[in-house]
Every structure is written in C-alpha cells, then in structure tokens.
Amino acid sequence: MSKPWNQTRVTAALGIEYPIVQGPLGGLSSQRLTAAVSNFGGLGSFGAHGLEPQAIADKIAEIRLLTSKPFAMNLWVSMEDDGAVASDSAAFQRALSHLAPHIASVGGTEPTFSSYKPLRFEDQARVLLDAKVPVFSFIYGIPPKEILDETRKQNIITIGTATTPDEALSLEQAGVNLVVASGFEAGGHRGSFLRSSEDSLTGTISLVPQTVDAVKIPVIAAGGITDARSIAAAFALGAEGVQMGTVFLACEESGAHPLHREAILSGKAGHTSLTRGFTGRLARGIHNELLQTLNRPGTEILPYPLQRALMRNLAMPAQQAGKAELLALWAGQSANLARCPSVDELLTLLVSGAAERINLLM
Template sequence: MAGWKHSTVSQRLGLRLPIVQGPFGGGLSSVALVAAVSEAGGLGSFGAHHLDGDGILRVSADIRAQTAKPFALNLWVPFEDSDDPQLSAAEFTTHRDRLAPYFKELGADLPAQPARFMPRYAEQVEAIWQARPAVLSFVFGAPAPEVVDRCRELGIVTIGAATTVDEAIALEAAGLDMLVATGFEAGGHRVAFLQQPERGLTGLFALLPQVRDAVRIPVIAAGGIADGRGIAAARLLGADAVQIGTAFLACEESGTHALHREALFSPAARHTELTRAFSGRLARGIRNRFVEESRGQAVAPYPVQNWLTGQLKKAAQAAGRTDLGSLWCGQAAPLLKVRHATALMQQLEQETDALLG
C-alpha cells in the first residue's frame, strides 16, 4: 500500500485516500457526487449554506441512502449582518435596478424582494447536529466555541479554511480539528476572514509549508490541484490531505449546469478572474461579459448581490447563455480530462501512486 494514502486525515476520518471533494455552495453540490467520492475512498462534501434546516436533513438522509461511508457538510460562518441583512425596499430596488438591463435582455421579470436572502445560520447548525455527519466544515471564519464544543460532544470532526498563516493559527486556537490551507488558485470564493481577501492572495505552494510550520493540527491543501502531480507536490510540502474542487465540479455527477461543465473543459477556462460582481464577495470564475461589464461598478453586499445574480443566472441558463452567470473555476481547469467522479478518483490514485508509490 502506497505511503501517501496514509495520513492523520485519512486515519481520523476512515478514508482509503486522503482526498477531499471541495464543497460547492449555491446548489452546485449533489448527493450523487458526494456518494461517488465517498464510495471511491475519499471524503464527499456537500455545501449546505443555501439550505434551511429541513433541507439539510433531507440531503443528509439522501446521502446516507447512497453510501454508508463518511461525508462532510459545509456551512458559511456569518459575517457582520450577512445572516439577516436589514435592507429597505428602496435600497433593494437600487441594487436590483442596476441589473435591470440584463433581466430585460433575457426577457425575464425583475425579482421581488424576498423575505430572507439566506436561511438562518442557527437553524442550519441545529440541523447539522441532528444529521450528525462525520465532518462539518466551515468557511469565512471559525464558529463560536459552543458550536465547536457541541460538535466534539457529538463526534463530528470540524474543519476550517484559511487563506493566510494568521488565519490558520486562529482556526487552531478556536479548537477546530483540522484546517484547509487555500491558495489563491482555487475556484469559487476566497474564504478570508481576518482581512480583506485582496490582501491575502498567496499561492498554495508558498502558503502550504508556512501553514504546516505554524500549526499542529492536520492541514489539507487546496487550490490548483487537479491531478496526481498536484497531490504529490502537496503531500511533499507537508499536507496531510488535499481538497480538490474544480475537477469534481466538472464531473457529470455534480449539480453544475451542463453549460457550466462544458465551459470548464473549454479554452475559456484558461482565463479566470477574481471578482465581487456575482456575490459581493471575492471569488474566482471564468471571465465573461458580466465580469467585464461589472468592473468599477457598484455591487450590493453579500448575500443581496448573491441572491440577485442567482435570479439572473437562472434566466440566463434558461436562455442557454453563459455570459451573464457565474462560472466558478480554478486555475487548474486546463488540466481537466475526466468527466465522472469514480473515474477521476481512479485517475488521481493511479497518477499519485506512480509518483509516490
């Protein structure tokens, strides 16, 4: 048995391979993908920050109906008033009307202000405790001490995400069991929480050994890893496991729209950009018309902007368009070759065996 497969992460979580599937928010995760990755020996993950308590319980039950292996659920830690933004009707109208020309172009009605832009975080946490997944991972900071303590009582392993050494130290001090060191190559949101994300744009292979030297808890490497070479390099730099996002996002089993999946395999995936245009928070995706036209424009705060562009994205997808919706994508997308999760896990294992076996 190849030594790279044995680590504190794989041993603690009962995994055959120290590979974590990145948790995708906004409906991009799927039960089928989680089950496929977990069945293949990795840790399947489901981004649950858009689900209410009942939704989390349903998803957990559906995953367990497909696999008895460990899996993770992921939540976003609230920031400032993101859990329940106080927005007047006039303020909502101002933010919405900036996008009105796009809705008109797509022949879609302007959306009305919702009662809430996101489910309540406290309700989500309570549901997680009922569901009792093997792992609960967090982004955008550390949960409150009582949340960490309750997870420990229930036997739920907690994982945080860091974009800097200082954030890694803070997560360890908060009592989390493991952390993900996230390089700026990663697709989706920059999960910084101690400073503006624009000030912490460090590549994984510079960040990883510094984090490894700074903390004692297990470190999972993320950002720019899409094949066995990335896994081997991360393990040699001190990672106890790797987290892979874009390669799994591109799999047929994911919740990604077919238009998005095809874009990940297209030449367009060579050109990604960090932007706040889609959610109000900095995130990496394929550069498209909306990203280009949003430069220098005012953007509503998260989660208001996220909700508004989510409505726009639905209309764009219905029209078969990729120019007006988010296409989350990491910088390793040009390395993608495989379109099914089980085959991807096999490829990752075989390639890493060849290098480290």
C-alpha cells in the same frame, strides 16, 4: 519502509482510504457526487450554506441512502455582511440597473425589491449535530465554542478553512481537527475571516508550507489542484491531503448546469478573475461578459447575501436561453486542466498517478 502515500493523519482522522476531499460546492453540490467520492474512498462534501435547516436534514438523509462511508456537510460561519439588513430599495435599484439590460436580453423578468430573511448558522449547525454527521466542515470563520464542544462530544470531525497561516492558527487554537489551506487559485469564494479577502490573496505554493509550519494539526491543500502532479506538489509542501473543487464541478454528477460544465471543459477557461459581483463576497470565476460587467468600476454590488439573491434573477433566464456569457461560471485558475470522464475514473487516475509521483519523492 515508509508508509504508503495515502496513509496520512488526514485519512486516519477521517476514516477514509485516500486523502482526497471533494470540496464542498455550495449551491452546486449534489448528493450523488458527495456519495460517489465517499464510496470510492475519498471524502465527499456537500455545501449546505444556502439551505433551510429542514432541507439540510433531508440532504443528509439522502446522502446516507447512497453511502455508508464518511462524508462532510459544509456551512458558512458568517452568513451576512455589514449593511445587509439596512440595505434599501434605492441600493437594490442601483445594483439592478447594471444587470437589467442582461436580464432583458435573455427574456427574464425584472425583480422587485423585497426585504431579506436571514438564515442562521446556529440553526443550520443544530441539524448537523443532531444528525451526527461524520464530518462538519466550514468556511468564513470559527464556530462558537458551544458548537465545537458538541462536535467533540458527538465524535464529529471538524475541518476549518484558512486563507492565511494566522487563520489556520486560530482554527487550531479553537480545537478544530483539520485545516484546509486555500490558495487564491481556488474556484469559489475566498473564505477569509481575519483580514479582508482582498488582503488575504496568498497562492497555494506559498500558503501550504507556511501553514504546515504554523500549526500542528494536519493541513489539507486547496486551490489549483486538478491532477496527480498537483497532488504530489501539495504533498511535497507538507500537506497530508488535498481538497479539489473545480475538477469535481466538471463531473456529470455535480450540481453544475451543463453550460457551466461545458465552459470548464472547453479548453477556454484559462482566464479567471476575482469578483464580488456574484454574491457580494470575493469569489473566482471564468472571465466572461457577466464578470466584466460586474467588475466595471462604478457597478454597485449589494452586501452578501443580497447580491447572490439578485443574481438569481439573471441565472435562471440565462440558463434557459443557453447564454453562458451571462452565467456565474465559478472556477479556479487550473480549470483548463480539469477532466472528469466519471468520478470513479477520475479518482482512479488521481490515486494511481499520485502514488507513482509521491513514491518518487520519498
């Protein structure tokens, strides 16, 4: 008799019932969503890369009030791009010039240049270690050895993110426990760290089996997975778990603005594109007026994270004005398949459908 589909090395390592990870949604996570997924028996994650250390400690404490099950806190190893520190007011004005008409159209105030205050990955990671979070997941690189050594001492499970089999191998060699293989269908950022993101655009169906062949640690598939069909497909490719982002973003419990959730659920989210315009790093969102402006040749994009800060000056007034065309509508290529009646109903459907389909494969 073969094992039930949900008992994999991923569930064993994480101490969870179902190998379904709610992907971290940096900036749009919520404690409620993280806890709801963990309470069901999956792994809820909280994307904390934009937060000061004290705020991260507060979020961990709040999540712990909502669940006693394992959950993941997620950080970005690389926190700024070349040129961020030196970027000057002239570059700011050039980047702003493309956005200023949009900001004015929704009644926003034009921002002025101010120098930026970096957040350090090491300071954020310290909070995760001191709080002994159950799972520490990360993207955009490999944490320094001392940090990984300490996770092992504290029995904190680590999950790295790879966009190529080579990245997965380097994560394994550094002693990371599990790896997310993130295909280019995925919503949000491409977390590439060995080659440029533009040069690491492998789709999930190519990436997952090559990653499974390249490493011995368990692989979690991400990118385009929204329903039982795609979970079964990921398992057929050798994945032992899945990570889903866009579908959870569409849930009422997520931190996404209602206009954003409506856009994903509208049935008109079939056209997504990659852009550096949302933050300075390559990311995927629904192709709307804003994305078109940002991708126009000649539009100046500031280095990460300065572009992200600049874009906030449009996001706030655009939300207030109800103008989804001017919002960064993060989403993956399968957004049109996303449904979320509630987190519990979604997960109930996913696990029963996956059991049925994966049993047919075995």
